[in-house]
Amino acid sequence: MTQSPASAAAATDATLDKHNMYDAIIVGGGVAGLTAAIYLARARYRVLVIEKDEFGGQINITEEVVNYPGIARTSGRALTKTMREQAEAFGAELKLAQATGFTVDDDIKVVHTTAGDFSCFGILLALGSKPREIGFPGESQFKGHGVAYCATCDGEFFTGKDVFVIGGGFAAAEESVFLTKYAKHVHILMITDDFTCAEASTQAARANKNITIHTNTEVVELTGNSMPRALTYRNMKTGELTHYHAPEGDTFGVFVLAGYTPATGLIKDIVELDQQGNIITNKQCQTSAPGIFAAGDVCVKDLRQITTAVGEAASAATHMEHHLAAMQHKTGIIPQHPAQAANQPQTSATEKPHVATAPTASNTSSTLFSADMIAQLNAVFARMENPVVLKLELDDRPISAELEAYCSELASLSDKISVERMSTQGTTSPHTSPSTHTDSTHHDTDTPCVRICTAEGTDSGLAFHGVPGGHEFTPFVLGIYNVSGPGQPLPDATRLAIQELAASTKIQVLTSLTCTMCPDTVTAAQRIASLNPNVTAHVYDAGHFPELKNRYNVMSVPCIIINDGEKVEFGRKTIDEMLALIK
Numbered sequence: 001m002t003q004s005p006a007s008a009a010a011a012t013d014a015t016l017d018k019h020n021m022y023d024a025i026i027v028g029g030g031v032a033g034l035t036a037a038i039y040l041a042r043a044r045y046r047v048l049v050i051e052k053d054e055f056g057g058q059i060n061i062t063e064e065v066v067n068y069p070g071i072a073r074t075s076g077r078a079l080t081k082t083m084r085e086q087a088e089a090f091g092a093e094l095k096l097a098q099a100t101g102f103t104v105d106d107d108i109k110v111v112h113t114t115a116g117d118f119s120c121f122g123i124l125l126a127l128g129s130k131p132r133e134i135g136f137p138g139e140s141q142f143k144g145h146g147v148a149y150c151a152t153c154d155g156e157f158f159t160g161k162d163v164f165v166i167g168g169g170f171a172a173a174e175e176s177v178f179l180t181k182y183a184k185h186v187h188i189l190m191i192t193d194d195f196t197c198a199e200a201s202t203q204a205a206r207a208n209k210n211i212t213i214h215t216n217t218e219v220v221e222l223t224g225n226s227m228p229r230a231l232t233y234r235n236m237k238t239g240e241l242t243h244y245h246a247p248e249g250d251t252f253g254v255f256v257l258a259g260y261t262p263a264t265g266l267i268k269d270i271v272e273l274d275q276q277g278n279i280i281t282n283k284q285c286q287t288s289a290p291g292i293f294a295a296g297d298v299c300v301k302d303l304r305q306i307t308t309a310v311g312e313a314a315s316a317a318t319h320m321e322h323h324l325a326a327m328q329h330k331t332g333i334i335p336q337h338p339a340q341a342a343n344q345p346q347t348s349a350t351e352k353p354h355v356a357t358a359p360t361a362s363n364t365s366s367t368l369f370s371a372d373m374i375a376q377l378n379a380v381f382a383r384m385e386n387p388v389v390l391k392l393e394l395d396d397r398p399i400s401a402e403l404e405a406y407c408s409e410l411a412s413l414s415d416k417i418s419v420e421r422m423s424t425q426g427t428t429s430p431h432t433s434p435s436t437h438t439d440s441t442h443h444d445t446d447t448p449c450v451r452i453c454t455a456e457g458t459d460s461g462l463a464f465h466g467v468p469g470g471h472e473f474t475p476f477v478l479g480i481y482n483v484s485g486p487g488q489p490l491p492d493a494t495r496l497a498i499q500e501l502a503a504s505t506k507i508q509v510l511t512s513l514t515c516t517m518c519p520d521t522v523t524a525a526q527r528i529a530s531l532n533p534n535v536t537a538h539v540y541d542a543g544h545f546p547e548l549k550n551r552y553n554v555m556s557v558p559c560i561i562i563n564d565g566e567k568v569e570f571g572r573k574t575i576d577e578m579l580a581l582i583k
Contacts, residue, residue, distance in 0.1 A: 021119045021335040022048045023324045025111045027099050028126030030057025031306050032296025032313040034083040036124050039317035041090035045324055046335040048120070049087065050113055052098035053572070054471075054516050056080030057128050058260070058297075059306060062174065067200070068306055079306070091337050098574055102270055104289055107327055114575065115489055120335075121327035122320050125267060125279060125287070125294040126313065129260030129304075134166060138222030139256065144556040144570030146228035147254045151175035153515035155182045156543065157555045158253035162246070164189055164231060166219060167258035170197040173205045175257055180210045183253070189217045189233055219254075226553050227251040253555065262298045274300050285316035291327075293320050368409045380477055381414040385485035387455040390419045393447050399544055400448035403467045407450055416484065422451075446538075452483045461529040466541030470513030475522040475539070482530040490527070490575070497579055498531045505535045505582050510542040510549060510559040517572040521558040524578040535582070 024040050026033045029051025040047045054060060062076035071079070088094060097115035102123065104110075111118050131149040133139060139147055148154040155178060163183040165176045168190030176186050188205065193215055195202045205211050220232040220241065228251050231244045246252045262277045272280045272288035278301075279294040281287055287294050295312040297304045328334050369377065390407045394400035404421070411417040452462040460483040468476035482488060490498075507525045511518040522539050529537035542549050542557060552561055552568050560569045562582055569581055 020048075020116075021108075021333065022046045022093075023120060023328070023335050024048075024122045024124060024320060025050060025109075025118055025120040026124045026126055027111065028057070028128055028296070028298070029055040029084075029094065030126060030128045030296060030309070031059055031080060031083065032128075032309040032316075033057075033124070033126035034080065034087050035310045035313035036126065036295060036317040036320075037087040037092040037094075038083065038090060039314055040320065040324075041087060041092040043317075043321055044091075045321070046337050047087075047092045048118060049092055049094045050097050050099055050111065050118075051094070052096070052114075052574075053520055055084050055094060055096075060516055064174075065306065067198075093337070099266060102267065104270060104292060107291075107331060108333075109291060114491070114494075121291065121331075122323050123292045124313075124316055124320060125271070125292065125298060126296045127263040127267075127298040129262045129297045131256065132259045132261045134219070134256055134258055136219040136222065138224075138228070139254075142222060142224065142228050142254070144559060144568075145226065145553045146224070146251055146555050147222070147256065148556045149256050150515070150517065151178045151255055151257070153512055153517060154253075154255075154556045155179050156512065156514075157549075158183055160184055161250065161252050162187070162244070163253040163255060164233075164244075165255045165257055166190075167256070168192045168195050168197075168215075169257075169259055170201050171257040171259070173197060173202045175255065176211055177204045177208055179255065180208055183210070186211045188213045189219060190215055191218050191236065192216070222254060224251070227555070228254065251555070260297065260304075264298060284319040285312060286319065291323060293323075368406060369413070374413060377410075377413055377477065380481055381416060383486070384414070384416050384481060387416045387418065388460075388480055388484050389453040389455060389457060390417065390480075391451040391453050391457075391459075392419065392421045393449040393451070394421065395447040397448065397544075399467060403448045403450060406467050406469070417480065420453075449538075452479055454483065461533065461536035462526050463536075463538045464541075465538060466544045468539075468541075471515055471519050472511055472513055472522065472539065472541070475519045475526065478523055479526045479530070482527055487530060488523075488527055494575060494579070495531065498528050498535075498575075501528075501532050501534055501579075501582070503534065506563050507535065507537045507578075507582065508548070508561040509537065509539045510545070510552075510554050510557055510561070511539060512542055512557045515557045518558040521560060521571075521573045521578070524573050524575040525560070527575055528578060528582075 023045035024047050026036050026047065026049045029049050033049055037047050037049045056077060059076035059080060065074050065076055065079055068079065095115060097113040099111055099113050101112040108119050108121065109123055111123060159182040161184055163179050163186045165172050165186060165188045172188055173195055176188050179186050188211060216236045217233050218236055220234050222228055223230045229246050232241060234241050264273055264277050264279060270289055271292060274280055279287055279299050281294050281299055285293045285295055293316045295316040296309040299312065301308060390411065392404055392407060394404060407419050411419045446465055449463050449465045452460045454460065462479045462483060464476055478488065509522050509525055511522060525537035529535045540548060542554060552565060556570050560573065560581065567581065
């Protein structure tokens, strides 16, 4: 499971509005953001962590962490899961939403998000970074069709093929080893004399017989037709050119793992940045704007590691405490956690949100969902307004039996969810209504499939092809919530823009259950389809639908296909970006 469904559902609670008052809002739920949340919440301040993708951040894709003091060996996901649990145990509130702007001129600052506006005394920016694009000829042309930026997300697409990794840092060293699980051979191309990360981090790559390291080497050009067919690279010392050609009728992969760019576009006019776009802070982790602090990979620093992010965040939170205390004294406002507000009088006129109490699960001995997952699911089920029906279209593959068991067990946890098996022709029982969406016709290549329908049998336009596990679990649960209602809150302008879509639009999203970028895109497509009967959003686990993958030469996920190939796009999309794409 990629992110807590309970946390995701909390981001959809429409009762949270701009009158919610926090001491501190942390923008970014990676290692730095979660650490700061632990420190501030433990100090009894009301803290909100806003994360647009997945709590844990970039480290979640790291399979093995061996240099975090006190922990001999763990995975990035396991480490950040514990951090998240610690933060929540101390009372920090976690919300999946995207920050869209800031109002910071007054003592009480406002963070504008896709889930509403939230007020606070202080903001801590832990925005992290995103993969850096190099700009060599052919990079943009073949993005998604052979050029990728995440080995965990896209490695499986290059099984049995040659792969070239561009970069010489920690990511290149580590993910090259990961790619040997799939690739025939991995070539690392770096412009430096050697790796730029610690020697210990490179040993596995140096020792792997399926990895060849090319130092002082730059890419000259990537060429091909619909897929990459040839790569030219040059030794920067000798000038010697090497021309690689894929085997006849085949292709190869290029993974750009050359570091990250700070995600500071949203705050570039608010705080001072250096030439590379990193946030400049003083020794107290304060930015140039009063009441705004920063920590982690988004700051100016020589070393970007878990340990440095944790250390900076702890320091930032500690110094931030002084600012928060001063603001409480100055304004007379002491923000309260909802649990505190329920047991004592309000200390300010700030309206507090209602938090629904999750019911007890009817089945806590699930074989597919842990007790922790069931508790999180119940938080979502408690908010659902109307029953939904999961209609299954199955074939004779084992994955169909897996999907049927998955949906049946999910339905056993809530009396608002039922399962109905459709015929192989896609027709429903006499008691169901025909679909009002645009692509209700069933095709053999679409099975197995689960469609989310209303209690009356009307197809919502949301469907998953395969089994929605891994990183697709939370988007699937949110899809059910959006069909049931009330659904994830949206700004009025965005909701109106969705409802105004008049043309029939078919959205297909190809995903991988291991991809950390897919959930955002899937959730965006589904939310649009849930509000407009002219739009459908069908999600496919690319590993089980090779015909669709091959038809559009998909070598990276998420891949968004609009109207059977009218447009094909790759990468993470917000709701507004998805709207722009389908318009």
